[in-house]
Amino acid sequence: MTWRGVHTACKSVRSSRGCAGHVNIMTLDVMLVIFLICTSFSRSDYSADFAGNEVAESECCYAANIPNISQFSLPVNMAFIIGAQKSGTTYLFDELVAKHPHIKARSKDGSSSFKFNSVKEPHLFNRMPLLWTHMMEYLKSYALAGSPQDRSLTFLDGTPDYMHIASSPCRLSKVFPDAKLIVVLRDPVQRALSQWNMIRTLSQKPPVKDFDLEVAGEIALLENHCCRLEESSDEEALEGDEAGLSDRSEPQQKSSKTLNPSARKRRNLSASHRRHLSTAWNDCFKCTFWCGNYTGPLRLSFKDIKPFKSRAPPNTCTQVFGPHAIVRRGFYAYQLEWWLHHFKPEQFLIIDHNELLDKSQTTLRRVVKFLGHDPELLQEPPEEVKKEIVLSHQPEKAAGKEWVLSTGGWSIPRNKSVDNQYAEAIHRLNEYYKPANERLRSLLNSVWPKSSGAQRDAAWRFLN
Numbered sequence: 001m002t003w004r005g006v007h008t009a010c011k012s013v014r015s016s017r018g019c020a021g022h023v024n025i026m027t028l029d030v031m032l033v034i035f036l037i038c039t040s041f042s043r044s045d046y047s048a049d050f051a052g053n054e055v056a057e058s059e060c061c062y063a064a065n066i067p068n069i070s071q072f073s074l075p076v077n078m079a080f081i082i083g084a085q086k087s088g089t090t091y092l093f094d095e096l097v098a099k100h101p102h103i104k105a106r107s108k109d110g111s112s113s114f115k116f117n118s119v120k121e122p123h124l125f126n127r128m129p130l131l132w133t134h135m136m137e138y139l140k141s142y143a144l145a146g147s148p149q150d151r152s153l154t155f156l157d158g159t160p161d162y163m164h165i166a167s168s169p170c171r172l173s174k175v176f177p178d179a180k181l182i183v184v185l186r187d188p189v190q191r192a193l194s195q196w197n198m199i200r201t202l203s204q205k206p207p208v209k210d211f212d213l214e215v216a217g218e219i220a221l222l223e224n225h226c227c228r229l230e231e232s233s234d235e236e237a238l239e240g241d242e243a244g245l246s247d248r249s250e251p252q253q254k255s256s257k258t259l260n261p262s263a264r265k266r267r268n269l270s271a272s273h274r275r276h277l278s279t280a281w282n283d284c285f286k287c288t289f290w291c292g293n294y295t296g297p298l299r300l301s302f303k304d305i306k307p308f309k310s311r312a313p314p315n316t317c318t319q320v321f322g323p324h325a326i327v328r329r330g331f332y333a334y335q336l337e338w339w340l341h342h343f344k345p346e347q348f349l350i351i352d353h354n355e356l357l358d359k360s361q362t363t364l365r366r367v368v369k370f371l372g373h374d375p376e377l378l379q380e381p382p383e384e385v386k387k388e389i390v391l392s393h394q395p396e397k398a399a400g401k402e403w404v405l406s407t408g409g410w411s412i413p414r415n416k417s418v419d420n421q422y423a424e425a426i427h428r429l430n431e432y433y434k435p436a437n438e439r440l441r442s443l444l445n446s447v448w449p450k451s452s453g454a455q456r457d458a459a460w461r462f463l464n
Protein backbone atom coordinates (compact mmCIF):
# COMPACT_ATOMS: atom_id res chain seq x y z
CA MET A 1 0.00 0.00 0.00
CA THR A 2 1.34 3.45 -0.86
CA TRP A 3 1.80 6.14 1.78
CA ARG A 4 -1.18 8.01 0.37
CA GLY A 5 -3.19 4.79 0.55
CA VAL A 6 -2.26 4.30 4.19
CA HIS A 7 -3.15 7.89 4.94
CA THR A 8 -6.56 7.61 3.29
CA ALA A 9 -7.23 4.32 5.01
CA CYS A 10 -6.25 5.84 8.33
CA LYS A 11 -8.69 8.68 7.86
CA SER A 12 -11.29 6.08 7.21
CA VAL A 13 -10.37 4.09 10.30
CA ARG A 14 -10.41 7.21 12.41
CA SER A 15 -13.81 8.15 11.16
CA SER A 16 -15.07 4.70 11.99
CA ARG A 17 -13.86 5.03 15.58
CA GLY A 18 -16.94 6.65 17.00
CA CYS A 19 -17.68 9.26 14.32
CA ALA A 20 -21.36 8.81 13.75
CA GLY A 21 -22.75 8.53 10.27
CA HIS A 22 -19.73 7.02 8.50
CA VAL A 23 -20.12 3.51 7.20
CA ASN A 24 -16.97 1.57 6.76
CA ILE A 25 -16.80 -1.15 4.15
CA MET A 26 -13.41 -2.57 5.07
CA THR A 27 -13.15 -6.08 6.40
CA LEU A 28 -12.30 -6.42 10.05
CA ASP A 29 -8.86 -7.94 9.60
CA VAL A 30 -7.77 -5.25 7.14
CA MET A 31 -9.12 -2.64 9.52
CA LEU A 32 -7.21 -4.12 12.41
CA VAL A 33 -3.89 -4.03 10.54
CA ILE A 34 -4.47 -0.47 9.36
CA PHE A 35 -5.65 0.57 12.80
CA LEU A 36 -2.37 -0.66 14.31
CA ILE A 37 -0.34 1.22 11.69
CA CYS A 38 -2.39 4.35 12.15
CA THR A 39 -2.22 4.46 15.90
CA SER A 40 1.52 3.96 15.82
CA PHE A 41 2.27 6.88 13.51
CA SER A 42 -0.47 9.34 14.37
CA ARG A 43 -0.06 9.25 18.11
CA SER A 44 1.49 12.37 19.55
CA ASP A 45 2.79 13.04 23.02
CA TYR A 46 -0.45 14.82 23.96
CA SER A 47 -2.63 11.82 23.35
CA ALA A 48 -0.36 9.43 25.16
CA ASP A 49 -2.55 9.21 28.24
CA PHE A 50 -5.89 9.25 26.48
CA ALA A 51 -8.07 6.79 28.30
CA GLY A 52 -11.07 8.96 28.78
CA ASN A 53 -14.64 7.93 29.00
CA GLU A 54 -16.48 9.96 26.49
CA VAL A 55 -19.30 11.93 27.97
CA ALA A 56 -22.29 12.18 25.70
CA GLU A 57 -23.73 15.59 25.07
CA SER A 58 -26.85 14.73 27.02
CA GLU A 59 -24.69 13.78 30.01
CA CYS A 60 -22.27 16.66 29.74
CA CYS A 61 -24.03 18.99 32.12
CA TYR A 62 -24.62 16.22 34.62
CA ALA A 63 -20.93 15.43 34.58
CA ALA A 64 -20.14 19.09 35.04
CA ASN A 65 -21.32 18.52 38.60
CA ILE A 66 -23.37 21.62 39.03
CA PRO A 67 -23.67 23.00 42.55
CA ASN A 68 -26.93 23.11 44.41
CA ILE A 69 -27.39 26.85 44.35
CA SER A 70 -30.19 27.11 46.91
CA GLN A 71 -27.64 27.45 49.70
CA PHE A 72 -25.87 30.48 48.25
CA SER A 73 -26.62 34.18 48.27
CA LEU A 74 -25.95 35.06 44.64
CA PRO A 75 -25.35 38.47 43.10
CA VAL A 76 -28.49 39.70 41.35
CA ASN A 77 -26.62 41.04 38.33
CA MET A 78 -23.73 39.00 37.06
CA ALA A 79 -21.90 39.52 33.78
CA PHE A 80 -19.13 37.54 32.14
CA ILE A 81 -16.55 38.31 29.49
CA ILE A 82 -16.32 34.71 28.31
CA GLY A 83 -13.66 35.17 25.62
CA ALA A 84 -12.07 34.80 23.30
CA GLN A 85 -8.68 34.70 24.92
CA LYS A 86 -6.25 37.28 23.38
CA SER A 87 -9.07 39.36 21.87
CA GLY A 88 -8.83 42.44 24.08
CA THR A 89 -10.66 41.08 27.12
CA THR A 90 -8.20 42.63 29.58
CA TYR A 91 -8.62 46.07 28.08
CA LEU A 92 -12.40 45.76 28.22
CA PHE A 93 -12.47 44.41 31.76
CA ASP A 94 -10.10 47.07 33.08
CA GLU A 95 -11.96 49.91 31.42
CA LEU A 96 -15.36 48.76 32.67
CA VAL A 97 -14.44 48.30 36.29
CA ALA A 98 -12.09 51.29 36.48
CA LYS A 99 -14.40 53.76 34.77
CA HIS A 100 -17.91 52.78 35.73
CA PRO A 101 -18.98 53.14 39.36
CA HIS A 102 -21.63 50.43 39.12
CA ILE A 103 -19.57 47.73 37.44
CA LYS A 104 -17.54 45.80 39.96
CA ALA A 105 -14.64 43.39 39.84
CA ARG A 106 -14.32 40.93 42.68
CA SER A 107 -12.19 41.96 45.62
CA LYS A 108 -9.97 39.52 47.41
CA ASP A 109 -9.55 41.37 50.68
CA GLY A 110 -12.37 43.90 50.84
CA SER A 111 -10.15 46.81 49.81
CA SER A 112 -11.12 48.75 46.71
CA SER A 113 -7.67 48.00 45.36
CA PHE A 114 -7.55 47.17 41.67
CA LYS A 115 -5.31 44.18 41.32
CA PHE A 116 -6.58 43.71 37.83
CA ASN A 117 -4.83 40.63 36.63
CA SER A 118 -5.67 38.67 39.71
CA VAL A 119 -9.28 39.77 39.96
CA LYS A 120 -10.15 39.50 36.29
CA GLU A 121 -10.07 35.74 35.86
CA PRO A 122 -11.53 33.63 38.67
CA HIS A 123 -11.55 30.47 36.49
CA LEU A 124 -14.42 29.00 38.45
CA PHE A 125 -16.94 27.55 35.99
CA ASN A 126 -14.42 25.67 33.85
CA ARG A 127 -12.71 24.02 36.78
CA MET A 128 -12.61 20.32 37.56
CA PRO A 129 -13.28 19.50 40.26
CA LEU A 130 -15.53 22.37 41.26
CA LEU A 131 -15.70 22.21 45.03
CA TRP A 132 -18.07 23.82 47.44
CA THR A 133 -15.21 25.85 48.93
CA HIS A 134 -14.32 27.24 45.49
CA MET A 135 -17.87 28.47 45.08
CA MET A 136 -17.87 30.01 48.55
CA GLU A 137 -14.59 31.85 47.90
CA TYR A 138 -15.90 33.09 44.58
CA LEU A 139 -19.10 34.50 46.00
CA LYS A 140 -17.30 35.99 48.99
CA SER A 141 -14.89 37.86 46.74
CA TYR A 142 -17.81 39.52 44.95
CA ALA A 143 -19.65 40.23 48.20
CA LEU A 144 -16.52 42.06 49.40
CA ALA A 145 -16.81 44.37 46.39
CA GLY A 146 -20.46 45.27 46.97
CA SER A 147 -23.75 43.91 48.23
CA PRO A 148 -24.86 40.97 46.05
CA GLN A 149 -28.48 42.09 46.44
CA ASP A 150 -27.78 45.65 45.25
CA ARG A 151 -29.64 45.85 41.95
CA SER A 152 -27.74 48.96 40.91
CA LEU A 153 -24.50 46.95 40.68
CA THR A 154 -23.21 44.49 38.08
CA PHE A 155 -20.42 42.11 39.05
CA LEU A 156 -17.96 41.11 36.36
CA ASP A 157 -16.02 37.90 35.82
CA GLY A 158 -13.56 38.14 32.90
CA THR A 159 -12.36 34.56 32.41
CA PRO A 160 -11.75 34.13 28.66
CA ASP A 161 -11.25 30.39 29.02
CA TYR A 162 -14.95 29.88 29.64
CA MET A 163 -15.87 30.22 26.00
CA HIS A 164 -14.06 27.18 24.67
CA ILE A 165 -14.64 24.83 27.58
CA ALA A 166 -17.85 22.88 27.18
CA SER A 167 -18.61 22.47 30.86
CA SER A 168 -18.67 26.22 31.56
CA PRO A 169 -22.06 27.14 30.07
CA CYS A 170 -23.66 24.08 31.72
CA ARG A 171 -22.68 25.33 35.13
CA LEU A 172 -23.03 28.99 34.47
CA SER A 173 -26.58 28.68 33.19
CA LYS A 174 -27.57 26.73 36.28
CA VAL A 175 -26.06 29.22 38.71
CA PHE A 176 -26.70 32.47 36.80
CA PRO A 177 -29.47 31.79 34.27
CA ASP A 178 -29.91 35.53 33.63
CA ALA A 179 -26.22 36.28 33.20
CA LYS A 180 -25.11 38.77 30.58
CA LEU A 181 -22.39 37.40 28.35
CA ILE A 182 -19.86 39.52 26.49
CA VAL A 183 -17.92 37.91 23.68
CA VAL A 184 -15.02 39.59 21.89
CA LEU A 185 -13.97 37.83 18.69
CA ARG A 186 -10.71 38.24 16.84
CA ASP A 187 -9.39 36.78 13.60
CA PRO A 188 -8.59 33.28 14.91
CA VAL A 189 -5.19 33.22 13.19
CA GLN A 190 -4.13 36.49 14.80
CA ARG A 191 -5.54 35.21 18.07
CA ALA A 192 -3.48 32.04 17.76
CA LEU A 193 -0.31 34.02 17.05
CA SER A 194 -0.93 36.31 20.00
CA GLN A 195 -1.43 33.34 22.32
CA TRP A 196 1.61 31.53 21.00
CA ASN A 197 3.69 34.67 21.40
CA MET A 198 2.48 35.15 24.98
CA ILE A 199 3.35 31.61 26.02
CA ARG A 200 6.74 31.85 24.32
CA THR A 201 7.61 35.29 25.67
CA LEU A 202 6.48 34.64 29.22
CA SER A 203 7.91 31.11 29.20
CA GLN A 204 4.57 29.80 30.39
CA LYS A 205 4.38 26.15 31.27
CA PRO A 206 4.11 23.72 29.63
CA PRO A 207 6.45 25.12 26.98
CA VAL A 208 5.11 25.77 23.53
CA LYS A 209 6.70 24.35 20.37
CA ASP A 210 7.44 26.43 17.27
CA PHE A 211 4.25 27.90 15.85
CA ASP A 212 4.20 25.67 12.77
CA LEU A 213 4.71 22.53 14.86
CA GLU A 214 2.03 23.50 17.37
CA VAL A 215 -0.44 24.14 14.58
CA ALA A 216 0.36 20.98 12.63
CA GLY A 217 0.29 18.86 15.79
CA GLU A 218 -3.03 20.20 16.95
CA ILE A 219 -4.70 19.87 13.55
CA ALA A 220 -3.50 16.26 13.33
CA LEU A 221 -4.97 15.57 16.76
CA LEU A 222 -8.28 17.13 15.90
CA GLU A 223 -8.49 15.02 12.77
CA ASN A 224 -7.43 11.96 14.67
CA HIS A 225 -10.29 12.46 17.10
CA CYS A 226 -12.93 12.81 14.45
CA CYS A 227 -13.36 16.52 14.96
CA ARG A 228 -15.17 17.15 11.72
CA LEU A 229 -15.24 20.87 12.17
CA GLU A 230 -14.65 21.44 8.50
CA GLU A 231 -18.25 20.55 7.65
CA SER A 232 -20.14 23.37 6.02
CA SER A 233 -22.98 25.06 7.81
CA ASP A 234 -26.39 23.52 7.95
CA GLU A 235 -28.41 25.49 5.44
CA GLU A 236 -31.66 24.27 6.91
CA ALA A 237 -30.71 25.80 10.20
CA LEU A 238 -29.98 29.13 8.61
CA GLU A 239 -33.04 29.30 6.43
CA GLY A 240 -35.29 29.02 9.46
CA ASP A 241 -38.84 27.88 9.54
CA GLU A 242 -41.98 28.97 11.24
CA ALA A 243 -42.39 25.80 13.22
CA GLY A 244 -42.13 26.84 16.82
CA LEU A 245 -39.38 27.79 19.19
CA SER A 246 -36.88 25.88 21.19
CA ASP A 247 -37.92 25.26 24.77
CA ARG A 248 -35.47 27.72 26.39
CA SER A 249 -36.76 30.78 24.63
CA GLU A 250 -40.45 30.01 24.67
CA PRO A 251 -41.67 31.00 28.12
CA GLN A 252 -40.07 34.41 28.41
CA GLN A 253 -40.54 35.76 24.91
CA LYS A 254 -43.32 37.85 23.49
CA SER A 255 -45.92 36.09 21.41
CA SER A 256 -45.13 36.10 17.68
CA LYS A 257 -48.25 38.15 17.07
CA THR A 258 -46.90 41.10 19.02
CA LEU A 259 -43.62 41.21 17.06
CA ASN A 260 -43.15 43.12 13.85
CA PRO A 261 -42.43 40.95 10.77
CA SER A 262 -38.67 41.44 10.78
CA ALA A 263 -38.40 40.76 14.51
CA ARG A 264 -40.56 37.65 14.06
CA LYS A 265 -38.38 36.41 11.22
CA ARG A 266 -35.27 37.02 13.28
CA ARG A 267 -36.71 35.21 16.25
CA ASN A 268 -37.66 32.24 14.14
CA LEU A 269 -34.27 32.19 12.53
CA SER A 270 -32.47 32.14 15.81
CA ALA A 271 -34.87 29.60 17.30
CA SER A 272 -34.46 27.43 14.25
CA HIS A 273 -30.72 27.77 14.35
CA ARG A 274 -30.73 26.73 17.95
CA ARG A 275 -33.00 23.78 17.33
CA HIS A 276 -30.71 22.51 14.61
CA LEU A 277 -27.53 23.28 16.46
CA SER A 278 -24.67 21.24 15.29
CA THR A 279 -23.29 18.92 17.87
CA ALA A 280 -19.94 18.84 16.10
CA TRP A 281 -18.21 20.77 18.85
CA ASN A 282 -19.34 18.55 21.63
CA ASP A 283 -19.07 15.40 19.52
CA CYS A 284 -15.43 16.22 19.41
CA PHE A 285 -14.63 17.66 22.80
CA LYS A 286 -17.21 15.93 24.97
CA CYS A 287 -17.59 17.63 28.28
CA THR A 288 -14.28 19.41 28.41
CA PHE A 289 -12.89 20.80 31.64
CA TRP A 290 -9.92 22.81 32.73
CA CYS A 291 -7.72 20.67 34.94
CA GLY A 292 -4.67 22.55 36.04
CA ASN A 293 -2.37 22.91 33.12
CA TYR A 294 -4.55 21.42 30.47
CA THR A 295 -8.06 20.83 29.31
CA GLY A 296 -9.70 17.59 28.38
CA PRO A 297 -12.70 15.35 28.68
CA LEU A 298 -13.34 13.38 31.83
CA ARG A 299 -11.28 10.34 32.57
CA LEU A 300 -13.88 8.99 34.97
CA SER A 301 -17.25 7.72 34.00
CA PHE A 302 -19.74 10.50 34.57
CA LYS A 303 -21.56 8.20 36.95
CA ASP A 304 -18.49 8.19 39.20
CA ILE A 305 -18.48 11.92 39.65
CA LYS A 306 -19.13 12.52 43.30
CA PRO A 307 -21.40 15.26 44.58
CA PHE A 308 -20.31 18.83 44.55
CA LYS A 309 -18.98 18.85 48.11
CA SER A 310 -16.62 15.95 47.63
CA ARG A 311 -12.87 16.04 47.55
CA ALA A 312 -11.08 16.16 44.25
CA PRO A 313 -11.29 12.81 42.48
CA PRO A 314 -7.79 11.84 41.38
CA ASN A 315 -6.89 11.99 37.66
CA THR A 316 -10.21 13.43 36.70
CA CYS A 317 -9.30 14.70 33.26
CA THR A 318 -7.60 13.21 30.30
CA GLN A 319 -5.13 15.18 28.27
CA VAL A 320 -6.15 14.76 24.70
CA PHE A 321 -6.00 17.96 22.79
CA GLY A 322 -2.85 19.56 24.09
CA PRO A 323 -2.44 22.05 26.85
CA HIS A 324 -2.70 25.29 24.91
CA ALA A 325 -5.55 24.72 22.44
CA ILE A 326 -4.06 27.31 20.11
CA VAL A 327 -6.10 26.10 17.14
CA ARG A 328 -9.15 24.85 19.00
CA ARG A 329 -9.91 28.16 20.69
CA GLY A 330 -10.51 29.73 17.28
CA PHE A 331 -13.60 27.65 16.42
CA TYR A 332 -15.94 30.36 17.61
CA ALA A 333 -19.09 29.26 15.78
CA TYR A 334 -19.12 25.82 17.38
CA GLN A 335 -18.45 27.24 20.81
CA LEU A 336 -21.22 29.81 20.51
CA GLU A 337 -23.64 27.19 19.25
CA TRP A 338 -22.98 25.16 22.35
CA TRP A 339 -23.49 28.26 24.52
CA LEU A 340 -26.78 28.84 22.72
CA HIS A 341 -27.98 25.54 24.12
CA HIS A 342 -27.86 27.20 27.51
CA PHE A 343 -28.58 30.91 27.05
CA LYS A 344 -30.89 33.02 24.94
CA PRO A 345 -29.42 35.10 22.10
CA GLU A 346 -30.34 38.37 23.80
CA GLN A 347 -28.11 37.51 26.74
CA PHE A 348 -25.03 37.86 24.52
CA LEU A 349 -23.23 40.93 23.25
CA ILE A 350 -20.84 40.03 20.45
CA ILE A 351 -18.03 42.46 19.73
CA ASP A 352 -15.37 42.44 17.08
CA HIS A 353 -11.81 42.91 18.29
CA ASN A 354 -11.05 45.53 15.64
CA GLU A 355 -14.07 47.51 16.66
CA LEU A 356 -12.88 47.45 20.25
CA LEU A 357 -9.47 48.55 19.08
CA ASP A 358 -10.48 51.25 16.59
CA LYS A 359 -13.54 52.64 18.36
CA SER A 360 -12.76 51.77 21.91
CA GLN A 361 -14.79 54.48 23.67
CA THR A 362 -17.91 53.99 21.52
CA THR A 363 -17.68 50.25 22.06
CA LEU A 364 -17.23 50.73 25.77
CA ARG A 365 -20.43 52.76 25.92
CA ARG A 366 -22.24 50.04 23.99
CA VAL A 367 -21.10 47.44 26.53
CA VAL A 368 -22.18 49.62 29.44
CA LYS A 369 -25.64 50.04 27.90
CA PHE A 370 -25.90 46.30 27.28
CA LEU A 371 -25.17 45.76 30.97
CA GLY A 372 -28.09 48.04 31.79
CA HIS A 373 -26.04 50.97 33.05
CA ASP A 374 -25.75 54.61 32.15
CA PRO A 375 -22.76 55.29 29.84
CA GLU A 376 -22.83 58.91 31.01
CA LEU A 377 -21.42 57.71 34.33
CA LEU A 378 -18.21 56.54 32.68
CA GLN A 379 -15.40 58.65 34.05
CA GLU A 380 -11.62 58.73 34.15
CA PRO A 381 -10.46 56.75 37.18
CA PRO A 382 -8.59 58.54 39.98
CA GLU A 383 -4.81 58.81 39.59
CA GLU A 384 -4.08 56.18 42.22
CA VAL A 385 -6.27 53.68 40.38
CA LYS A 386 -4.54 54.44 37.09
CA LYS A 387 -1.23 53.85 38.83
CA GLU A 388 -2.49 50.54 40.15
CA ILE A 389 -3.57 49.45 36.69
CA VAL A 390 -0.07 50.12 35.42
CA LEU A 391 1.52 48.42 38.41
CA SER A 392 -0.70 45.39 38.14
CA HIS A 393 0.56 44.89 34.61
CA GLN A 394 4.21 45.32 35.46
CA PRO A 395 5.81 43.43 32.62
CA GLU A 396 9.08 42.68 34.29
CA LYS A 397 7.26 40.87 37.08
CA ALA A 398 5.91 38.48 34.51
CA ALA A 399 8.82 37.85 32.22
CA GLY A 400 11.50 40.46 32.24
CA LYS A 401 10.30 41.56 28.82
CA GLU A 402 8.77 44.84 27.86
CA TRP A 403 5.03 44.94 27.41
CA VAL A 404 3.43 47.77 25.51
CA LEU A 405 0.31 49.59 26.59
CA SER A 406 -1.56 50.44 23.42
CA THR A 407 -5.08 51.76 23.82
CA GLY A 408 -5.26 50.55 27.38
CA GLY A 409 -5.03 46.80 26.88
CA TRP A 410 -1.69 45.12 27.12
CA SER A 411 0.21 43.85 24.18
CA ILE A 412 3.28 41.66 24.16
CA PRO A 413 4.95 42.74 20.94
CA ARG A 414 5.69 39.95 18.53
CA ASN A 415 9.03 39.79 16.81
CA LYS A 416 8.45 41.01 13.25
CA SER A 417 10.24 38.02 11.78
CA VAL A 418 7.64 35.63 13.20
CA ASP A 419 5.08 36.32 10.49
CA ASN A 420 7.59 35.62 7.72
CA GLN A 421 9.09 32.65 9.46
CA TYR A 422 5.71 30.97 9.85
CA ALA A 423 4.07 32.27 6.66
CA GLU A 424 3.23 28.75 5.50
CA ALA A 425 1.63 27.72 8.79
CA ILE A 426 -0.28 31.00 8.91
CA HIS A 427 -1.57 30.35 5.40
CA ARG A 428 -2.55 26.79 6.31
CA LEU A 429 -4.36 27.97 9.40
CA ASN A 430 -6.19 30.66 7.44
CA GLU A 431 -7.43 27.98 5.06
CA TYR A 432 -8.28 25.60 7.88
CA TYR A 433 -10.48 28.18 9.59
CA LYS A 434 -12.37 29.18 6.44
CA PRO A 435 -15.40 26.88 6.87
CA ALA A 436 -15.60 27.67 10.57
CA ASN A 437 -15.45 31.40 9.85
CA GLU A 438 -18.15 31.00 7.25
CA ARG A 439 -20.27 29.22 9.81
CA LEU A 440 -19.61 32.04 12.25
CA ARG A 441 -20.69 34.62 9.67
CA SER A 442 -23.97 32.77 9.14
CA LEU A 443 -24.53 32.39 12.85
CA LEU A 444 -23.91 36.07 13.51
CA ASN A 445 -26.16 37.12 10.66
CA SER A 446 -29.01 34.91 11.75
CA VAL A 447 -28.81 35.12 15.52
CA TRP A 448 -27.17 38.49 16.18
CA PRO A 449 -27.71 40.57 13.05
CA LYS A 450 -27.15 43.82 14.89
CA SER A 451 -23.65 42.86 16.00
CA SER A 452 -22.59 41.61 12.65
CA GLY A 453 -24.50 43.74 10.17
CA ALA A 454 -24.41 47.43 10.94
CA GLN A 455 -20.74 47.61 11.75
CA ARG A 456 -19.72 45.14 9.07
CA ASP A 457 -17.83 47.67 6.96
CA ALA A 458 -15.58 48.74 9.80
CA ALA A 459 -15.43 45.48 11.70
CA TRP A 460 -15.50 41.74 11.18
CA ARG A 461 -12.79 42.01 8.56
CA PHE A 462 -11.78 38.41 9.07
CA LEU A 463 -15.24 37.29 8.01
CA ASN A 464 -15.32 39.24 4.77
Ligand SMILES: Nc1ncnc2c1ncn2[C@@H]1O[C@H](COP(=O)(O)OS(=O)(=O)O)[C@@H](OP(=O)(O)O)[C@H]1O
Nearest residue numbers: 085086087088089090091194356357407409410411
Ligand atom coordinates in the same frame (compact mmCIF):
# COMPACT_ATOMS: atom_id res chain seq x y z
N1 LIG B 1 -8.58 48.30 22.96
C1 LIG B 1 -8.26 47.08 22.55
N2 LIG B 1 -9.12 46.41 21.77
C2 LIG B 1 -8.84 45.18 21.30
N3 LIG B 1 -7.69 44.53 21.58
C3 LIG B 1 -6.78 45.15 22.35
C4 LIG B 1 -7.02 46.45 22.87
N4 LIG B 1 -5.94 46.78 23.59
C5 LIG B 1 -5.08 45.77 23.52
N5 LIG B 1 -5.57 44.77 22.77
C6 LIG B 1 -4.96 43.50 22.38
O1 LIG B 1 -5.58 42.41 23.04
C7 LIG B 1 -4.66 41.32 23.12
C8 LIG B 1 -4.70 40.77 24.52
O2 LIG B 1 -5.99 40.19 24.67
P1 LIG B 1 -6.56 39.79 26.09
O3 LIG B 1 -6.46 40.90 27.03
O4 LIG B 1 -7.90 39.22 25.85
O5 LIG B 1 -5.54 38.66 26.52
S1 LIG B 1 -5.77 37.58 27.69
O6 LIG B 1 -6.67 36.57 27.18
O7 LIG B 1 -6.29 38.25 28.86
O8 LIG B 1 -4.42 37.03 27.91
C9 LIG B 1 -3.30 41.90 22.76
O9 LIG B 1 -3.02 41.45 21.42
P2 LIG B 1 -1.53 41.21 20.85
O10 LIG B 1 -0.85 42.53 20.96
O11 LIG B 1 -1.71 40.80 19.43
O12 LIG B 1 -0.90 40.16 21.68
C10 LIG B 1 -3.53 43.39 22.82
O13 LIG B 1 -2.71 44.14 21.95
